[in-house]
Amino acid sequence: MAFTLFILLIPLCVFLLLALSGKRLSAGVTGVIGTLGMAVVAGLSCFSAYRYFFVIGQSGGNFPALVPFSFEWLRFTDTLSIDLGILLDPISVMMLTVISTVSLTVHLYSVGYMRGEQGFQRYCAFLSLFTFSMLGLVMATNIFQMYVFWELVGLSSYLLIGFYYTKPAAVAASKKAFIVTRFADLGFLIGILLLSYCTGTFDFGELTANNGLLVIGSTTGMAFLGLSAASWALALIFIGGAGKSAMFPLHVWLPDAMEGPTPVSALIHAATMVVAGVFLVARMFPVYYFAAHDVLMLIGYVGAFTALFAAVVAVTQTDIKRVLAYSTISQIAYMMTALGVSGFSGPDGLGYTSSMFHLFTHAFFKALLFLGAGAVIRAVHSNEMSRMGGLRKHLPVTHVAFLVACLAIAGIPPLSGFFSKDQILDAAFHHDKVLFVALWLVAGLTAFYMFRLYYNIFWGKERTYEHKPREASWTMLVPLGILVVLTAVTGFFPFSKFISSDDMGYAAGINRGVAASGVAVALIGILAARMLYRKENDRPAQLAARMGGFYRAAVEKFYIDEVWMFVTKKVIINCVARPLAWFDRHVIDGVLVDGTGRLTEKIAGSIKGMQSGQVQYYALVFIAGALAVAVWAIYI
Amino acid sequence: MIPMEYYLTVSTLMFFIGVFGFISRKNLLAVLISIELILNSVEINFSIFNRYLYPDHMEGMFFSLFGIAISAAESAVAIAVIINIYRTTQNIDVRQINKMKN
Numbered sequence: 148m149a150f151t152l153f154i155l156l157i158p159l160c161v162f163l164l165l166a167l168s169g170k171r172l173s174a175g176v177t178g179v180i181g182t183l184g185m186a187v188v189a190g191l192s193c194f195s196a197y198r199y200f201f202v203i204g205q206s207g208g209n210f211p212a213l214v215p216f217s218f219e220w221l222r223f224t225d226t227l228s229i230d231l232g233i234l235l236d237p238i239s240v241m242m243l244t245v246i247s248t249v250s251l252t253v254h255l256y257s258v259g260y261m262r263g264e265q266g267f268q269r270y271c272a273f274l275s276l277f278t279f280s281m282l283g284l285v286m287a288t289n290i291f292q293m294y295v296f297w298e299l300v301g302l303s304s305y306l307l308i309g310f311y312y313t314k315p316a317a318v319a320a321s322k323k324a325f326i327v328t329r330f331a332d333l334g335f336l337i338g339i340l341l342l343s344y345c346t347g348t349f350d351f352g353e354l355t356a357n358n359g360l361l362v363i364g365s366t367t368g369m370a371f372l373g374l375s376a377a378s379w380a381l382a383l384i385f386i387g388g389a390g391k392s393a394m395f396p397l398h399v400w401l402p403d404a405m406e407g408p409t410p411v412s413a414l415i416h417a418a419t420m421v422v423a424g425v426f427l428v429a430r431m432f433p434v435y436y437f438a439a440h441d442v443l444m445l446i447g448y449v450g451a452f453t454a455l456f457a458a459v460v461a462v463t464q465t466d467i468k469r470v471l472a473y474s475t476i477s478q479i480a481y482m483m484t485a486l487g488v489s490g491f492s493g494p495d496g497l498g499y500t501s502s503m504f505h506l507f508t509h510a511f512f513k514a515l516l517f518l519g520a521g522a523v524i525r526a527v528h529s530n531e532m533s534r535m536g537g538l539r540k541h542l543p544v545t546h547v548a549f550l551v552a553c554l555a556i557a558g559i560p561p562l563s564g565f566f567s568k569d570q571i572l573d574a575a576f577h578h579d580k581v582l583f584v585a586l587w588l589v590a591g592l593t594a595f596y597m598f599r600l601y602y603n604i605f606w607g608k609e610r611t612y613e614h615k616p617r618e619a620s621w622t623m624l625v626p627l628g629i630l631v632v633l634t635a636v637t638g639f640f641p642f643s644k645f646i647s648s649d650d651m652g653y654a655a656g657i658n659r660g661v662a663a664s665g666v667a668v669a670l671i672g673i674l675a676a677r678m679l680y681r682k683e684n685d686r687p688a689q690l691a692a693r694m695g696g697f698y699r700a701a702v703e704k705f706y707i708d709e710v711w712m713f714v715t716k717k718v719i720i721n722c723v724a725r726p727l728a729w730f731d732r733h734v735i736d737g738v739l740v741d742g743t744g745r746l747t748e749k750i751a752g753s754i755k756g757m758q759s760g761q762v763q764y765y766a767l768v769f770i771a772g773a774l775a776v777a778v779w780a781i782y783i
Numbered sequence: 784m785i786p787m788e789y790y791l792t793v794s795t796l797m798f799f800i801g802v803f804g805f806i807s808r809k810n811l812l813a814v815l816i817s818i819e820l821i822l823n824s825v826e827i828n829f830s831i832f833n834r835y836l837y838p839d840h841m842e843g844m845f846f847s848l849f850g851i852a853i854s855a856a857e858s859a860v861a862i863a864v865i866i867n868i869y870r871t872t873q874n875i876d877v878r879q880i881n882k883m884k885n
Contacts, residue, residue, distance in 0.1 A: 760881045761877070761878065761881070762877065763805065763806050763807075763814075763877060766802075766805055766806055767806045770802060770806070
């Protein structure tokens with residue numbers, strides 16, 4: 148399996164080539180290089196998945212974790228070192244196929260979507276950098292390597308959100324995304340250090356071996372504020388994951404990140420990077436389950452709350468990309484909740500399996516939604532729902548693709564979203580009824596806001612457009628086609644056979660009762676949306692008026708941004724930043740830096756007269772010195 | 784035989800007269816003459832130490848001869864320099880010669 152190294156090296160080489168050649172390559176050649184490179188990576192990823200699951204397969208009952216390549220990078224102590232390597236286990240192989248497939252479709256789509264944009268070469272280079280970092284993140288053998296690539300995806304996300312750097316909103320959004328996730332990563336780093344301090348290792352294999360025995364053993368007796376050291380470390384690591392995966396209250400960056408180009412939103416802010424937090428918790432799952440079960444419960448509740456919160460906000464937004472962004476937050480929170488309610492081993496680990504399953508299917512249908520939205524935005528030159536309507540006649544192919552994706556995310560069988568969502572609901576139902584009800588409500592809300600979006604774009608009022616909206620070019624439609632097929636068929640994949648919390652695999656069925664209730668609530672949501680938005684009428688406005696303050700709060704995203712602004716501008720800046728700035732200006736600069744300069748100047752001023760340029764004066768001093776030395780030598 | 788200390792007293796006097804002249808004279812030629820005094824006092828020392836302490840050897844005497852030759856060469860060069868300075872600045876006062884370029 149050593150060929151998996153090329154999965155990492157090819158995007159890196161493509162990035163270096165495109166970034167170094169810059170505008171010397173034409174946009175067409177750049178697109179071909181980027182897409183071909185990604186096609187090779189996608190092929191290799193699928194081949195390695197085939198090899199891993201079917202040729203190597205299970206040995207001794209479970210799927211082994213392979214490390215085909217590893218070398219020592221930095222050595223700290225005799226026992227602690229940072230390695231770089233490639234880890235292949237069921238979830239990383241699954242992530243490889245997801246990332247490379249979505250990345251391939253997005254590359255191809257970008258060739259059409261970004262036609263004629265300034266800086267397409269830069270765009271392609273950053274996209275390759277992102278793919279490289281994300282693939283490195285999922286294949287990391289140890290938590291520190293993961294952290295390195297974790298920061299790299301943050302960087303490439305920042306670069307791509309700020310792609311239109313002449314637009315102030317895009318610049319602000321990229322800074323916000325970077326700062327918020329970086330702030331969360333501080334928790335991640337402290338968690339890593341705490342964990343490695345206790346256990347003496349960074350390696351995932353050693354940390355998770357024997358049901359996290361090492362973590363439990365090395366942290367017994369260490370407690371702080373009533374929580375064990377293991378709980379603290381894992382909770383801090385979860386904060387990093389919550390930042391990347393936009394969990395409440397660190398979700399504020401994701402809706403703003405929609406300022407980036409739409410294919411970027413599809414790849415980074417819907418399908419791959421934002422699920423890194425879920426992947427992180429899944430990667431450390433045995434440790435969470437056995438060493439810090441309280442943190443796992445916290446993850447479940449944070450996830451359920453975020454899912455509900457984001458779904459409510461999504462219902463009221465009018466920018467179609469923002470609706471999709473809140474939908475993404477909600478769906479990722481779904482995955483987090485599934486991890487939180489999961490048990491361990493066999494069918495008990497349904498939450499774990501379903502979380503990964505939902506990650507897998509969500510990547511495809513959410514990418515499809517974003518790419519479809521991109522085609523719509525390209526056709527009508529606006530993000531606002533109020534500027535759209537009746538587009539089904541103008542964009543027939545996009546319409547069908549979008550409808551399939553909406554049905555999938557709403558959880559209508561036999562599309563993929565149904566299977567994964569049903570498993571999550573099933574897992575929640577058996578673990579915690581409160582969480583189940585929350586997720587069940589979210590399922591209904593999801594169906595409602597997705598079909599609100601769908602009817603507003605493709606049905607609703609017929610509009611006259613300045614330019615007649617035209618269907619996109621083939622480079623944009625082919626990726627849509629690929630994703631439609633994937634959205635339709637991936638649900639039938641026997642996921643639990645391959646991916647389970649103990650890597651053993653088991654057969655998961657469909658719980659008919661839960662499935663029926665899930666589909667029923669989704670249908671109610673769809674019907675409600677159909678009644679309100681299929682034909683233009685004043686019912687939505689009346690409903691909004693009746694909701695009053697709650698509706699306005701939801702439109703304003705429950706003022707979370709304002710709360711953060713208050714916290715940063717009023718509290719952090721006034722209480723921390725200003726005193727520090729004063730200290731810097733007056734003590735560091737004033738006393739230390741300027742003081743050193745002034746002292747030197749003063750001493751120099753007092754002794755500069757000695758350097759008169761008069762040789763005779765020098766000679767006098769020299770002779771006086773020589774005499775002094777002579778006297779000293781003779782008499783002392 | 785005249786004691787060694789007599790010679791050494793003379794050379795020491797010459798040396799410090801030279802040093803005093805080097806420091807206090809403002810005329811370049813006077814400074815040059817002071818340097819010659821210093822050199823000569825050193826050569827007297829060489830000869831005297833050779834004659835009194837190591838009468839069988841001649842190194843000190845030869846060293847004095849070298850010193851005389853070198854001081855002659857040095858005076859020639861120095862006077863040439865002084866003449867050139869005088870040509871460009873019309874002046875041989877050491878306090879006035881403090882510019883690399885005129």
